[in-house]
Amino acid sequence: MESKEIIIETENSGWREKKDKLFFGIVVILSFITISPIALILYKLIAKGYKQINPDFFFKVAPDTLQAMTAVRNGELLPGGIANGISGTLLMVAVASVIAIPLSILIGIFLYENQGKQYANLIRSLTDILQGVPSVVLGIIAYIWIVQGITKGFSALAGSVALAIMMLPLIIRSTEETLKMLPISIKEAAAALGVPYHKIILKVMIPSGFSGLMTGILLSISRVIGETAPLMLTTLGSTAINLNITKPTSAVPLQIWEFYNNPNMIDLVWSSSLFLLGFVLTLNIIAKRISTQFN
Amino acid sequence: MNENILQIQHPVLSISNLMIAYGKDKSAVREVTADVKRNAITAIMGPSGCGKSTLLRAINRMHELYPNIQTTGDILLNGESIYKMSTTRLRRKIGMVFQRPNPFPTMSIYENVIAGYDLNGSKLKKTEKDSIVESSLHDVGLFEEVKDSLNKKGNFLSGGQQQRLCIARALAFKPEVILMDEPTSALDPLSTAKIEDLLVELKKQYTIVLVTHNMSQAARISDNAMFMYLGELVEYDKTKKMFTNPADSRTEGYLTGKFG
Numbered sequence: 001m002e003s004k005e006i007i008i009e010t011e012n013s014g015w016r017e018k019k020d021k022l023f024f025g026i027v028v029i030l031s032f033i034t035i036s037p038i039a040l041i042l043y044k045l046i047a048k049g050y051k052q053i054n055p056d057f058f059f060k061v062a063p064d065t066l067q068a069m070t071a072v073r074n075g076e077l078l079p080g081g082i083a084n085g086i087s088g089t090l091l092m093v094a095v096a097s098v099i100a101i102p103l104s105i106l107i108g109i110f111l112y113e114n115q116g117k118q119y120a121n122l123i124r125s126l127t128d129i130l131q132g133v134p135s136v137v138l139g140i141i142a143y144i145w146i147v148q149g150i151t152k153g154f155s156a157l158a159g160s161v162a163l164a165i166m167m168l169p170l171i172i173r174s175t176e177e178t179l180k181m182l183p184i185s186i187k188e189a190a191a192a193l194g195v196p197y198h199k200i201i202l203k204v205m206i207p208s209g210f211s212g213l214m215t216g217i218l219l220s221i222s223r224v225i226g227e228t229a230p231l232m233l234t235t236l237g238s239t240a241i242n243l244n245i246t247k248p249t250s251a252v253p254l255q256i257w258e259f260y261n262n263p264n265m266i267d268l269v270w271s272s273s274l275f276l277l278g279f280v281l282t283l284n285i286i287a288k289r290i291s292t293q294f295n
Numbered sequence: 296m297n298e299n300i301l302q303i304q305h306p307v308l309s310i311s312n313l314m315i316a317y318g319k320d321k322s323a324v325r326e327v328t329a330d331v332k333r334n335a336i337t338a339i340m341g342p343s344g345c346g347k348s349t350l351l352r353a354i355n356r357m358h359e360l361y362p363n364i365q366t367t368g369d370i371l372l373n374g375e376s377i378y379k380m381s382t383t384r385l386r387r388k389i390g391m392v393f394q395r396p397n398p399f400p401t402m403s404i405y406e407n408v409i410a411g412y413d414l415n416g417s418k419l420k421k422t423e424k425d426s427i428v429e430s431s432l433h434d435v436g437l438f439e440e441v442k443d444s445l446n447k448k449g450n451f452l453s454g455g456q457q458q459r460l461c462i463a464r465a466l467a468f469k470p471e472v473i474l475m476d477e478p479t480s481a482l483d484p485l486s487t488a489k490i491e492d493l494l495v496e497l498k499k500q501y502t503i504v505l506v507t508h509n510m511s512q513a514a515r516i517s518d519n520a521m522f523m524y525l526g527e528l529v530e531y532d533k534t535k536k537m538f539t540n541p542a543d544s545r546t547e548g549y550l551t552g553k554f555g
Contacts, residue, residue, distance in 0.1 A: 185397035189461070192357060192393075193411040193468075194386030203414055207401045 045277060049270035057081035057271060061240060062255060068264040078265060082272050084241045088156065088249035092235065093221055095160035095245055100167035101217060107168075108175025109201055115180075124176075131169035138162045139230030147234060156242070156249035158234035163227060167220040174216025178209040215291040222283035226276055228253040252276050299530040299542045301519060306330030307471060307502045308354065313368035315349055315358060323349040325526040327368075331472075331519075336494060336503045338517035338534065340510060342554060346526040351474050351506045355389040356382055372471065383415060390465030391474045395481045396457035398449040398464070405445040408432060408463050431463040434500075435493055455486025459493065472502045480508060491516050510550060514538050522546045 056079070063071070063080035071078050107123070114120035139162050146158035186208055190200045206213070236248040237258060256272045259265040308331035315324040324346045331337050339347040352358040354370060356377060370377045377385050398407045408428045412419055419427075428445070432438035437459045441452070449460055458478060465473055475494075479487040494503055495516055507513050513520055513534060520534040522543070530537060530546045541547040548554055 183397070185393055185395055186399060188357065188360070188393060189397040189399065189464075190410075190414060191360060192355065192386055192391035193414060193464070194383035195411075195414040196383065199414055199416075204399060208399070210401070 042277070045270060045274040048267075049272075049274035051077060052081075052267050052271035053274065054081075057275075058086065059083050062250075062258075062268070063265070064239070065262060065264065068262065072264045078267050082252060082255050082268070082275070084238060084250040085252040085255040085272065086275075087241045087243065088235070088238065088254075089225060089251045091243055091245065091249060092156050092160045092163060092231075092251060093225055095157065096163035096167060096224065097217070097221065099160065099164040100171060100220070104168045104171035105175050105206075105213065108172045109179065109205075111172065111176045112179040127169045127172050130165070131173075134229075135162070135166060135227050136229040136233070138165050139233035141165070142230060143233045151246045153246075154234060154236035154248040156235050156245040156247065159231045159249065159251065160245065162230035162234050163224040166224045166227065166230075170220035170223060171213075171216050174219070175209075175213055178212030178216065179205060181212065182208050211290045211293055215287045218283050218287040218290070222280045222287070225280060225283075226253050228257060232257070252279075299532070300329060300528070301531045301533065303330040303332045305333065307333040307373060308504075309371040309374075310350075310354075311369050311371070313350070313353060313370065314366070315346070315353055316365045317361065318363045323526055324353065327523075327528045329521060329528055329531050331502060331504060333502050334498055334500070335518040336498050336505055336516055338513035338520045339504065339506045339523060340508075340513050340520060340549070341523035342549065343508075345523040347506045347521075347523050348476055350523065351476055351504060352391075354472070354474055354504065355386050355391055357391060387411070387468045388470050389472045389474060390468060390470040392458070392462050392465055392476070392478045394477045396454055396461050398452075398457055398460050400448070400450065402448070403446045404432075404441050404449045404452075404460060407449055407460055408467050410464060411468050427467050431467045432460075434466050434497070435459040435463045436489070437463060453486065455482050455489055458482060458486070458490060462490075462493070462497075466497075466501075470501065472504060473497070475503060475505045477506055477508055479512065487512075522549060524549070 054077075058081055060079070060081040061084040062082060063078055067079050107127075111120050111124055142158045142162035142165070146161050147154055151157055182205060186204060187200060190204045195204070231251050231254050235251065235254070237254045238248045238250045242249045252272055253276065256269055256276070259268040259272060310327055310329050310331075313324055313327045314322065316322040327350060339351060341347045349358055353366065354377070358364055358366070359382075366378075372380075372385070372388060377389075398404075399410060402410060405428055406413065408431050409419075409424050412424070412427070429438060432441065437456060440456065441460075444451075449457060452460065458481075462473070462478075479490050482490065491512065494505070497503060498518075505513075505517060517534045520532065520537050521528055522530045522537065522541075522545070524545050530541060530543045532542070537546060538550060541550060
């Protein structure tokens, strides 16, 4: 009896080992398939774009058509860079952050403090809907509100507002989730010291969840920094560096679109895309680092 | 008047007809009337859900943080109604220590002890702060252990040390009363023994109200004991008397392990 049982055991474990190996193999293959697009994209961008990455790329504005055409005919590198796009992107993201971050952190705190209440649930669903609104629609809204209503012309402000609306739902949810992850005992500790409500939130909860909030903010920035459609409708683009928020401004994704439409500037498409992807990846890595520290 | 309720001369706290309900019909504390003796440890015992934590939290109005709470009756602190004081002033006089150690994770040990002043915007000189921090940490026997790392965050401390840090944070205000909600339930036996010794030491200067699940702890360190059951204060007496000769059959049943 006993020996029979042992034989059955070994047969089973042999099959189990095979299943285990098979499963491991499938997981490896699927992981490989999953990462291959990003690897291929990076490879293509680096292979085609690295030539144009030089100091001029960061500090000079885009070349005009004649300069580009001459350079292509002589087989030289394209002159100039994307300084107008980088400065415009940084300007608009900064203004969008100033609008979106305080507002969405406040809303996030409100949702956290009103768990389970009906109006909070309503706001939460509206936030989800806002997240699903196509960015081009937000561009149209910003066009009507800001371009037609306030700046009477294409402007960086209009672009910033469109980006800010896109950032809102991301930061709201990450704020709420971060605060929910903090132990309630911290809040109680502060309340038991007689600390008034607003100071509990500002001086205890927010600092305790700081890295979580920071992660949400960085991810929302990396989400909007490559947006093209809403900017086409709002800031239009500019060939010079512009830091006036009431004037049309360039942005890196807008420039990529412009380069794409000009057969002589194709090389700049690759290098600008490489730059944009590198920027977004860096933001994502920083966000990951911060959130690992937080946990 | 319930004959099972201890009479106390010049009480520091005097609870009268206190009723607390969550929502409309779920009453947590029913008609509790009791006085709390100064410079003594008063234990509140009872099975889970008997309202002992709610009663404790009502003493510094922490129970008001829960939604839909209804409170009637009154609690006097040295003759003054706590419901007429601001919670800031009340909680300076009645400190609280929780079940799990909860030092502020973003603050150093030093900042944790002084947090009550800093978070309330008190402007103290550095020397005043230093002396408050030092004496509070001395009082909980932690100063020697952490004096070289006052500016480090408290998360490297053991559970027992963190709990003593939290007691120090409550002591920094020199409160009249310290409320403790099962302060040793998350600690190992050695840390528990240290905290119990500390409480016996602290009662020389402070009044301590202690909720505990641990009957032997109540027997070891408390002077008076309350037994609560289903929101009702069943019996309140000297601890020795209650453990040797309980007046109510429900108290006896709980203490002998028939339920709980």
